[in-house]
Amino acid sequence: MNTQPLLEVQNLSLNRDGRAILQNVNLRVYPGQVHALLGINGSGKSSLAYALMGCAGYQPDSGRIWFDGQEITGLPIDERARLGLTLAWQEPARFEGLPVGSYLSLGMDRPHDAALSKTDRERVQAALAAVNMPAKTYLRRSVDATLSGGERKRIELAAVYAMRPRLAILDEPDSGIDTLSLDDIRALLRRMAQNGTAVLLITHRDEMAAAADMASIMCLGTILFTGETTAAQAFYRNGCQPHLAALGEQPWNGVIQPIKELAR
Amino acid sequence: MNAVTAVPTPSVLHGRGAAPPVWANDLDSLMEAYRQAGGDPEAIRQANVATLVVSGSQVLMAHDIAGLRFEAEELPQGVKARIIVAPGVTIERLVHLCFGLLPAQGRQEIIASYEIGAGAKVAFLAHCTFPNAVQVEHVMDADIHVGAGATMKYTESHYHGENGGIRVIPKTRVDVGENGRFHTTFSLSHGRVGYMAIDYELDVAAGGVAELTTKVYGHADDDVHVREVVRLNGRDARGLTKTRVAVRDRAHSAIHTVTEGNAAGAVGHMDCTEIVRDQAEAQNMPIVLVRNDEARVTHEAAIGSVSKKELETLMSRGLDEDEAVDVIIRGMFN
Numbered sequence: 299m300n301t302q303p304l305l306e307v308q309n310l311s312l313n314r315d316g317r318a319i320l321q322n323v324n325l326r327v328y329p330g331q332v333h334a335l336l337g338i339n340g341s342g343k344s345s346l347a348y349a350l351m352g353c354a355g356y357q358p359d360s361g362r363i364w365f366d367g368q369e370i371t372g373l374p375i376d377e378r379a380r381l382g383l384t385l386a387w388q389e390p391a392r393f394e395g396l397p398v399g400s401y402l403s404l405g406m407d408r409p410h411d412a413a414l415s416k417t418d419r420e421r422v423q424a425a426l427a428a429v430n431m432p433a434k435t436y437l438r439r440s441v442d443a444t445l446s447g448g449e450r451k452r453i454e455l456a457a458v459y460a461m462r463p464r465l466a467i468l469d470e471p472d473s474g475i476d477t478l479s480l481d482d483i484r485a486l487l488r489r490m491a492q493n494g495t496a497v498l499l500i501t502h503r504d505e506m507a508a509a510a511d512m513a514s515i516m517c518l519g520t521i522l523f524t525g526e527t528t529a530a531q532a533f534y535r536n537g538c539q540p541h542l543a544a545l546g547e548q549p550w551n552g553v554i555q556p557i558k559e560l561a562r
Numbered sequence: 563m564n565a566v567t568a569v570p571t572p573s574v575l576h577g578r579g580a581a582p583p584v585w586a587n588d589l590d591s592l593m594e595a596y597r598q599a600g601g602d603p604e605a606i607r608q609a610n611v612a613t614l615v616v617s618g619s620q621v622l623m624a625h626d627i628a629g630l631r632f633e634a635e636e637l638p639q640g641v642k643a644r645i646i647v648a649p650g651v652t653i654e655r656l657v658h659l660c661f662g663l664l665p666a667q668g669r670q671e672i673i674a675s676y677e678i679g680a681g682a683k684v685a686f687l688a689h690c691t692f693p694n695a696v697q698v699e700h701v702m703d704a705d706i707h708v709g710a711g712a713t714m715k716y717t718e719s720h721y722h723g724e725n726g727g728i729r730v731i732p733k734t735r736v737d738v739g740e741n742g743r744f745h746t747t748f749s750l751s752h753g754r755v756g757y758m759a760i761d762y763e764l765d766v767a768a769g770g771v772a773e774l775t776t777k778v779y780g781h782a783d784d785d786v787h788v789r790e791v792v793r794l795n796g797r798d799a800r801g802l803t804k805t806r807v808a809v810r811d812r813a814h815s816a817i818h819t820v821t822e823g824n825a826a827g828a829v830g831h832m833d834c835t836e837i838v839r840d841q842a843e844a845q846n847m848p849i850v851l852v853r854n855d856e857a858r859v860t861h862e863a864a865i866g867s868v869s870k871k872e873l874e875t876l877m878s879r880g881l882d883e884d885e886a887v888d889v890i891i892r893g894m895f896n
Contacts, residue, residue, distance in 0.1 A: 351874075351878055353874050354870060354874070374877070375874055375877040375878050376877040376878075376880055376881060376882045376883070376886075378878075379877065379878050379879055379880040380880045384878050384879060384880075385878050387871075387875060387878075390875070391869065391871045391872045391875045392872075393872060393889075393890065393893050394835075394893055394894050394896075395892075395893035395894055395895065395896030396889065396890075396892075396893035396896070397896075400889075404876060404879045404880075404881060404889065405879035405880055410881055410885055410889060411888075440893070440896070457879065461879060461880075
């Protein structure tokens with residue numbers, strides 16, 4: 299493994315509306331690695347994704363974020379993206395009148411308003427094929443409400459795949475997908491990694507983490523555990539014991555039972 | 563007044579080796595402006611395509627085809643035209659209309675009447691180009707009659723140049739007959755708008771359908787006014803107004819849509835999205851008027867800046883904020 303992390307998060311904390319959303323988060327993702335971030339709903343996974351991407355309202359109160367040795371804590375979203383960091387959104391946005399083909403090509407290294415070259419078109423088609431979507435059916439359709447949530451979700455994954463970023467944060471890629479199986483998604487993750495894209499895979503399903511090289515467990519806005527995937531899966535299935543028990547009854551009480559139920 | 567019917571194109575004349583007529587330069591210039599505005603001049607010059615081309619007060623082309631006839635008269639400051647589609651006829655190819663004024667100053671008045679016979683089907687593609695406008699006024703007064711069971715599609719694209727020195731005032735009255743269908747799309751998304759006041763009034767008879775889509779992008783000190791009134795007068799008549807306006811810099815837009823449900827089973831909907839940037843200002847005034855307890859009219863309006871989520875999604879692909887807004891607005895106008 300490359301010893302220099304591509305992404306490094308140091309003691310990141312974030313408060314919103316007077317509530318601690320992230321607390322001293324520390325995380326490292328290495329080049330070409332699939333790193334799973336496991337946690338139940340509300341544990342702070344998506345908030346961490348937004349903070350890493352630099353979204354409005356998610357500027358950290360303290361801590362630092364480094365990408366390929368450069369501090370990006372204060373950079374706007376587009377500058378982070380141009381460094382090679384992107385996010386596949388859990389609930390993708392809708393774009394009235396924007397054709398799928400154009401949407402997929404936006405992240406490619408080309409003027410966004412230029413006509414697609416033959417190579418660009420092939421790259422877009424390959425991205426659609428990677429998420430089992432026939433180019434003929436979808437290229438000209440708009441990324442709008444006429445597509446189902448599952449279709450938009452797959453197009454979001456295809457857009458990230460077409461972009462070929464250095465690090466892709468995939469926020470719950472397995473939720474709401476209609477025809478892609480977990481095996482398909484895992485294969486997609488591995489293919490991205492083989493193509494040189496590191497992946498931070500956000501999920502609440504421990505079986506999704508099987509595609510990962512490393513995994514971290516997130517709970518109540520902090521990372522409880524980072525290690526080999528199988529160890530992280532066991533930790534997660536065990537309701538994050540004994541760490542949670544050691545932390546005391548409050549405020550973790552309400553979290554332990556749902557994790558156990560999820561793991562059953 | 564000169565009555566004008568079919569006129570050969572300059573390119574045809576040139577091809578025969580004849581000296582080009584005086585108006586040929588105007589036509590070629592207008593065609594170039596038409597091309598720049600997104601039109602296809604070659605499509606206009608095909609023998610089986612009905613075409614009307616007006617530059618200022620001159621009718622440069624009025625090319626009839628079987629089932630469709632133009633009657634055009636030149637007026638001191640414009641043109642009066644009748645477009646007649648025979649009952650039961652289906653016009654297979656788009657009918658091209660091109661109105662324009664090439665000089666930087668001037669006035670053009672178009673008085674048009676469209677008579678679409680019962681059961682006929684026809685689609686128009688109209689381009690209005692004023693590429694050099696500095697002080698130009700274009701006034702259109704149109705009456706449209708869509709006969710019973712007929713279908714008329716009218717797609718109109720404007721290009722007003724880059725100076726903003728233009729006033730465009732189109733007024734249209736539409737009468738949709740029983741089970742007739744009228745669909746129109748107006749777009750002005752490149753270059754300046756200047757001052758524009760679109761005024762549409764439609765009456766829809768039983769079983770008829772009227773759909774109006776308006777897309778305008780204003781900037782600098784452009785001033786956009788849209789008034790659309792749809793009266794659903796007949797049983798089961800349906801109407802939809804869809805308005806997409808973006809304004810930035812110091813531009814102003816005022817959208818005033820009215821849908822009346824005047825008969826049982828009438829269904830109407832108004833859908834307005836306005837995007838505002840910089841110091842621009844946007845107004846929306848939807849009015850729902852229902853006079854029958856079995857009619858239903860709804861409206862939705864969204865006015866404001868670009869959606870944060872859409873913006874951040876595009877920025878996460880590496881577009882800066884201006885590029886992202888441009889993609890969102892262009893998409894809205896597609």
